[in-house]
Amino acid sequence: xxxxxxxxxxxxxxxxxxxxxxxxxxxxxxxxxxxxxxxxxxxxxxxxxxxxxxxxxxxxxxxxxxxxxxxxxxxxxxxxxxxxxxxxxxxxxxxxxxxxxxxxxxxxxxxxxxxxxxxxxxxxxxxxxxxxxxxxxxxxxxxxxxxxxxxxxxxxxxxxxxxxxxxxxxxxxxxxxxxxxxxxxxxxxxxxxxxxxxxxxxxxxxxxxxxxxxxxxxxxxxxxxxxxxxxxxxxxxxxxxxxxxxxxxxxxxxxxxxxxxxxxxxxxxx
Amino acid sequence: xxxxxxxxxxxxxxxxxxxxxxxxxxxxxxxxxxxxxxxxxxxxxxxxxxxxxxxxxxxxxxxxxxxxxxxxxxxxxxxxxxxxxxxxxxxxxxxxxxxxxxxxxxxxxxxxxxxxxxxxxxxxxxxxxxxxxxxxxxxxxxxxxxxxxxxxxxxxxxxxxxxxxxxxxxxxxxxxxxxxxxxxxxxxxxxxxxxxxxxxxxxxxxxxxxxxxxxxxxxxxxxxxxxxxxxxxxxxxxxxxxxxxxxxxxxxxxxxxxxxxxxxxxxxxxxxxxxxxxxxxxxxxxxxxxxxxxxxxxxxxxxxxxxxxxxxxxxxxxxxxxxxxxxxxxxxxxxxxxxxxxxxxxxxxxxxxxxxxxxxxxxxx
Numbered sequence: 001x002x003x004x005x006x007x008x009x010x011x012x013x014x015x016x017x018x019x020x021x022x023x024x025x026x027x028x029x030x031x032x033x034x035x036x037x038x039x040x041x042x043x044x045x046x047x048x049x050x051x052x053x054x055x056x057x058x059x060x061x062x063x064x065x066x067x068x069x070x071x072x073x074x075x076x077x078x079x080x081x082x083x084x085x086x087x088x089x090x091x092x093x094x095x096x097x098x099x100x101x102x103x104x105x106x107x108x109x110x111x112x113x114x115x116x117x118x119x120x121x122x123x124x125x126x127x128x129x130x131x132x133x134x135x136x137x138x139x140x141x142x143x144x145x146x147x148x149x150x151x152x153x154x155x156x157x158x159x160x161x162x163x164x165x166x167x168x169x170x171x172x173x174x175x176x177x178x179x180x181x182x183x184x185x186x187x188x189x190x191x192x193x194x195x196x197x198x199x200x201x202x203x204x205x206x207x208x209x210x211x212x213x214x215x216x217x218x219x220x221x222x223x224x225x226x227x228x229x230x231x232x233x234x235x236x237x238x239x240x241x242x243x244x245x246x247x248x249x250x251x252x253x254x255x256x257x258x259x260x261x262x263x264x265x266x267x268x269x270x
Numbered sequence: 271x272x273x274x275x276x277x278x279x280x281x282x283x284x285x286x287x288x289x290x291x292x293x294x295x296x297x298x299x300x301x302x303x304x305x306x307x308x309x310x311x312x313x314x315x316x317x318x319x320x321x322x323x324x325x326x327x328x329x330x331x332x333x334x335x336x337x338x339x340x341x342x343x344x345x346x347x348x349x350x351x352x353x354x355x356x357x358x359x360x361x362x363x364x365x366x367x368x369x370x371x372x373x374x375x376x377x378x379x380x381x382x383x384x385x386x387x388x389x390x391x392x393x394x395x396x397x398x399x400x401x402x403x404x405x406x407x408x409x410x411x412x413x414x415x416x417x418x419x420x421x422x423x424x425x426x427x428x429x430x431x432x433x434x435x436x437x438x439x440x441x442x443x444x445x446x447x448x449x450x451x452x453x454x455x456x457x458x459x460x461x462x463x464x465x466x467x468x469x470x471x472x473x474x475x476x477x478x479x480x481x482x483x484x485x486x487x488x489x490x491x492x493x494x495x496x497x498x499x500x501x502x503x504x505x506x507x508x509x510x511x512x513x514x515x516x517x518x519x520x521x522x523x524x525x526x527x528x529x530x531x532x533x534x535x536x537x538x539x540x541x542x543x544x545x546x547x548x549x550x551x552x553x554x555x556x557x558x559x560x561x562x563x564x565x566x567x568x569x570x571x572x573x574x575x576x577x578x579x580x581x582x583x584x585x586x587x588x589x590x591x592x593x594x595x596x597x598x599x600x601x602x603x604x605x606x607x608x609x610x611x612x613x614x615x616x617x618x619x620x621x622x623x624x625x626x627x628x629x630x631x632x633x634x635x
Binding site: 165166168173176179187188 | 327328329348349350352354355356358360361362364365366375376379380420423424427
């Protein structure tokens with residue numbers, strides 16, 4: 001069966017298959033290596049001894065940073081959905097003079113070099129709002145700004161394909177504009193919204209530059225916490241275990257959210 | 271669904287204007303549609319007909335003027351408070367709901383009970399001949415079926431009036447005819463005041479009680495289809511509604527019966543008088559290809575007026591044969607129908623007599 005299928009394939013198809021497998025391997029291999037290190041008792045390859053000791057040795061500071069990361073991810077995602085939905089709607093459906101400017105402006109934090117932009121935000125904090133340094137809001141604000149473009153563009157893409165005729169039909173059937181939006185347009189925007197939310201949650205829960213600049217001990221994401229530990233002690237199996245856990249938790253939440261939304265917006269989300 | 275008086279409410283549009291920047295899409299339009307009447311807004315692209323309909327629905331805000339729905343000044347009322355049913359040109363069936371849920375959507379907003387909703391949806395499906403397709407989604411329906419769902423959905427909440435924006439234009443010819451009959455039947459059975467937009471003069475003539483012809487945002491003429499067809503008020507209407515031959519003529523006198531005597535390519539004719547035309551004026555004589563009949567010399571007596579021309583070309587169109595006739599240097603078209611049409615197919619260029627049924631005059635400006 002296998003041999004038959006293989007023989008039926010042309011040389012080009014085989015080359016493309018090989019490319020796909022190679023690319024997947026290159027992308028996934030570092031994580032596999034990290035897993036191997038996390039369950040070893042030191043960093044050598046091939047590992048000499050397997051041990052789960054690294055997972056038993058997770059500090060309170062690490063769990064604090066995980067809690068902070070998830071909170072940052074959740075709040076950033078929720079706030080950006082609330083903010084970007086009307087922003088994308090305005091850009092896509094209304095005609096006003098500053099429309100093109102608004103559409104481009106959301107990209108400013110995205111296209112400027114991250115370090116430069118964070119240095120600028122840090123300067124503003126020091127000059128006008130030094131109390132924001134090290135607070136949740138202080139870290140949240142630049143994280144949200146960095147992710148604004150992702151969310152606006154993801155929603156905009158879906159809105160562009162949702163014909164306004166459905167919303168108008170709903171209004172002529174007796175629905176207010178707001179009701180028409182939530183019951184008719186929103187389900188159409190759901191695919192973009194969900195993709196945007198997945199990207200923003202992942203980006204903000206694992207945010208690095210913003211908490212590195214304006215975070216303090218109590219306001220560090222797990223990513224920064226791990227980076228600092230690694231900076232002091234080098235890579236250890238404990239840090240590998242922590243990195244893996246962060247990846248697993250974020251991925252589980254993102255995929256969980258995806259499957260729940262998929263069930264909710266049946267037929268509209270792939 | 272609130273109880274309303276049995277007399278359907280009419281629509282009144284008073285000096286309505288809509289500007290998009292410097293362009294007046296609708297320019298000082300006034301008309302009235304009596305309760306239960308079927309009015310058609312007819313005009314070419316860009317004539318402002320859809321903009322008028324969208325203003326009636328509350329989907330577009332007028333720049334100036336007033337809209338009365340029944341006794342209510344609805345000029346500024348939002349769409350959802352107008353109690354109208356609107357059928358769009360583009361497919362508008364909600365894709366994430368099936369046929370039943372689509373038709374029930376407006377009823378749900380009015381908090382109609384489950385049983386009453388089911389009864390009403392069944393009634394509507396019966397009205398548009400779609401019973402049995404309740405569970406289908408838009409991807410499982412033909413274009414015509416989806417448009418019928420849109421009609422049923424618009425009618426389900428029992429709107430006071432029905433507005434249709436070129437509902438047939440996206441369908442192929444056969445479906446168009448089918449759905450045209452459905453629309454006529456629905457309007458007759460529900461007796462709802464209806465305004466439909468179309469650029470297709472056949473649709474307008476066959477469906478409407480009143481046709482309102484628009485050009486460049488202004489009303490060119492309005493009236494019953496027959497009047498519009500037989501007595502066009504301008505060269506634009508004469509040309510846009512049906513086919514027409516236009517011949518420059520001079521009015522040379524007034525006949526004993528009050529009709530105007532015109533000289534046309536060296537031949538004289540009597541034509542019903544038209545507003546504002548006097549002896550000595552130059553005008554355009556409108557002769558519809560269907561109102562001219564090629565006849566034998568022995569049949570002259572059947573027509574009061576007969577024109578003489580020279581047959582130039584014969585084109586076979588199946589149910590009709592088109593004759594191009596040279597009338598003193600001016601080429602006109604004549605449509606020969608019925609079994610006799612085949613006798614023209616092999617004719618050589620020769621003199622032909624044309625019995626004139628109807629003719630009308632419009633001023634040249």
